Amino acid sequence: MKPISVKAALPALKSVVTMAMAASLVVLSSAASAADISPAVVFDMGGKFDKSFNQGVYDGVERFKSETGVEYREFEVTNEAQREQALRRMAQRGANPVIGIGFAQGPALEKVAKEFPDTKFAIIDMVVDLPNVRSIVFKEHEGSFLVGVLAAMASESGKVGFVGGMDIPLIRRFACGYEQGAKYANADAEVVQNMTGTTPSAWNDPGRGSELTKSQFDRGVDVVYAAAGGTGVGVYQAAKDAGKLAIGVDSNQNYLHPGTMLTSMLKRVDVAAYNAFKDAMDDNWTSGIQVLGLSEEGVGWALDENNESLISEDMAAAVNAAREAIIAGDINVHDYTSDNTCNY
């Protein structure tokens, strides 16, 4: 008997809560006091310790916390149905701003952002066209172009590999930029591409990542670039076990296997997440689309003490020249998602 009455009461309760929340938010935003923001982040399926994409965001929001002392709420999505629930729950509890991580949260975030027009939302890797949403997208093809140049120059066999996570246009954009970079450095370079899978579990399948990598090595590949979230861990391990080179993605992953990691394609999701929180706190929030490429330093390649012995002066010079040329517009890196083909 109880469950039924509770169920019946829920929608009413929900709307009361929503109204109360909306009211309190209006009060909050009119006060616009800097210190009392209550930010929240919803990580996606790879988990915040994927050593890559989600972890980059985690680093960014942790930096925000240590610099400002403002606590944030977080949630790690472990199945697809949780995305919308998590975002809505954050908004209901008065979190503002709320950041959704990853393209897959797009539809859920769009729905929730409409329900809470006074809450600020941000989403990374996806465009949600609403007045209260900041959409942050990166020009991954530009960063991938640079690591493609490095891969082709480091490769002795002239064959370089790519292991993607889930087979989606976004990951194809990484692959396409990488291929262009490799061909730019060495016109005869051959690029072998694999995708881990077609479901979100492809972001967290190191076993399959390692098998795909081994099969690429068998085909003569000696440098492999992974854009596969947690699956990348298996890719790098396979490269280390086989004595080949690997390229990290999103976060600086050079530290994982010094001597194996040639470089990492940096995608500054940490800066994007940090800025979203910081702008909300300082009342500098802007909604709309932010596109971060090489010229905005939103993407780049990583050079630190873990990989400096692998990067020769020639390679560094070539990749920096390519970087300048892309920023200046002399090299036009084709964006796969603009026409869903990789013809450049």
Next chain:
Amino acid sequence: MIDLQTVLATLDATLRVSTPLVLCAMAGLFSERSGIVDISLEGKMLSGAFAAGAVAAVTGSPVLALLVATLVCIGLGLVHGFACITHRGDQVVSGLAINVLASGLTVVLGIAWFSQGGQTPSLSSDARFMPLVLPFAEALQTVPIIGPVYHDLISGHNLLVYVAFVFVPLTWWIVYKTRFGLRLRAVGENPLAVDTAGISVSLMRYQSVMICGALCGVAGTYLAIAQNAAFVREMTAGQGYIALAALIFGKWRPVPAMLACLMFGFLDAVSIRLQGISIPGIGEVPVQAIQALPYVLTVVLLAGFIGKAIAPKSVGVPFTKNR
């Protein structure tokens, strides 16, 4: 396109991918032949993987990790046994409970102990089972056919791969050639007859679930510290169920079950290798089609070639002594 090198590399990958399946299928064989349905192969393997990953990360000893993983899985096997043998509970429900428990507990403990979102820390080479180079592998490499086969396919796997494939004839010998095996089969077919002969049905079944647990522990260890270098949540990814399917394919017999495991492994290896390669006359095949291939073939084989699989007669039936 298809040369000896490609074939060998694919077969090599087949061995690596099918190792946990073979171990789990043998584990399930012991349990089911004694009359205990075991759908908890998956959960036990996952727990074993976590135990191995955690112990190897803390102590740096792969042997200790293997030992602890085996003990943990024997413990879970005993839980299953306690529910289904002592208390005559429903074996499928108990197995499912263990799967759910393992799926949640490994992540919770992982977060509590290592704070890496349910993963265990990455292991260095010393803490893992690394590939072994068999004697004469280098010397024989130049011999045509035999050399590459020996060097690329047979040599260069880690210890647990060899353990898995040694266990197949060993299982066959135990089940068909020893007194224990005779009783094991009898307990699964007609426990009353075994009981009449003065042999404890419960003891036989408890022994079987313990052997089953131990083998699952080895499979889990392989996943966490031999094939990969850390435990990752849900890393078994349904392989326990595939092993169970292989066991049914193989009609609860060791060698056919192994062949079924190898078939699944081979299809997986082929699906990995075919990706992104254009096949003459067809062109590049979409990823989705390649990945569906193992399942399509499974259905075709099940429908057309395998025939009727008859389970041990008393599998899933709790034994009540005085009736």
